[in-house]
Amino acid sequence: MGCVSSRIPVIIGEGYHLKVKKTVAVGGSAKIMEVDPGGNKESMIVKKMVAFSKREEERINQEIDLYKKLANNEFVIDLVAHIVDDINHYLLFKRYPTNFSEYLETEKTRDTINELQHLKYFFGIVSAIEELHSFEFAHLDIKPANIMKSGEEIKMIDFGSATKMPIEIKTPADHHKHKEDAEELCSMMYRAPELFNCEIGSTLTTAVDVWALGVCLYEFMYLENPFNKTYEQGGSIALATQSPHMIKWISKKSVSQKTIELIKTILIVDPEKRPTIGELRIKVIELLDNWNKSDSEPSEIGLIDPEKIENEQREITDEEFDLAMRQTN
Incomplete structure (x- = not known):
């Protein structure tokens, strides 16, 4: 007491x-x-x-x-x-001196990022969430602000939103309850598409955390949230998450193709097609193990078909982005 x-x-x-x-x-x-x-x-x-x-x-x-x-x-x-x-x-x-969101802000002053180090940080968070998932809980509020940092040491915090999974949405009452819970417990910019809808007949799983991890990995590499522009223009984040193909991938920070491929395999609208947390950990390990191979070498990671990447990877113009956002609104 x-x-x-x-x-x-x-x-x-x-x-x-x-x-x-x-x-x-x-x-x-x-x-x-x-x-x-x-x-x-x-x-x-x-x-x-x-x-x-x-x-x-x-x-x-x-x-x-x-x-x-x-x-x-x-x-x-x-x-x-x-x-x-x-x-x-x-x-x-x-007490830790900073959180990862504050750290990423300081990184914006640099010309490049330490992509490999940021991927190692990401591996640590994936490892933490993998153990949480082993207890059949989703964290539900994974974001850089909930990652503390001291030197190269990082720690996941704030398990107050953690929720037992899976959750079946069977009735209108379930729909309203869990949609309200998602709005209360899960920060909008990291909220998985299925949490915006909580459709009757659907099942919420720990895949919601995998989506949030994908958003975080994008931030680790690009130093901004992939849905920032939509938010700043007053667009719907719920609709934007339904169109991850609209995310911009070209950056002055020169993010490698293999990291982009990894992020794309995570930010998938259908939760059943996302990797499990265990599969994601393996993908990150393989990427780290093969890091010194050039992007032009054959990939052993097997994340995305190269021809599909080439077709999807074209940088959209600002006009195309604005038009798409107006259409989704």
Whole structure:
């Protein structure tokens, strides 16, 4: 058990006496605070959640349980302590200097990106999500902002949106419930096409995370979300995800053809045609193992038929893009 003084911002419990230094972020269901653990130790991070209902308490306990299950995964942040004060829950973590979204912003000042290093980062996140999927949970909120970074060390965070899969959409009530859940739990720019619709008769699976990973890999390489232009022009992201062939692939950052091929195999509208997380991990390993081979050499990865790539890879003009977006709207 723990306690928090109303006059002095201090969190006490589980052997910790944490002085709140500042609020870092406030979300719909949590507040993130930087705290001083005392003893000249480095600052730490506390995620505060309030269980107003039994459902909220169950979701908090589920998140804690997943951190415990993933405790040995080197790419998942460690839960240091869980302090409870009545309906308030405080999750204590090591503080990392930056998240991956902030890191990618700094990379925009460079002429090129370290594609190989970014692919290694991606492999780490895939490894974390693969273990999560082994427990039949989808993360549902995979995005660069939920990846912490310190040097070359990266950690996946925020399992508060994690949801047991698969989910069958059988009735109109199911449709409305899970569509609302997706809007609440999954950031729009990383939301899989099926989460926008939640059609009756469909089944939601962990493939929703694979889509989000594809969007992240695009960002790792292009330093922007593939649907940014649609969003900035006020277009429908839901409709844009139905047309991944409209994504632009030509970049000043000179992303290699083999990485583009990998992203294309992930950003597929039909979730059943996406690779499973295990298959994706194997594809990334093969790409890393064959990295020093030139793009002109025969590929051992077998991701996409070369003739199909040539036909699909033509860079569309701005006029074609704008016309397509107006048609989808």
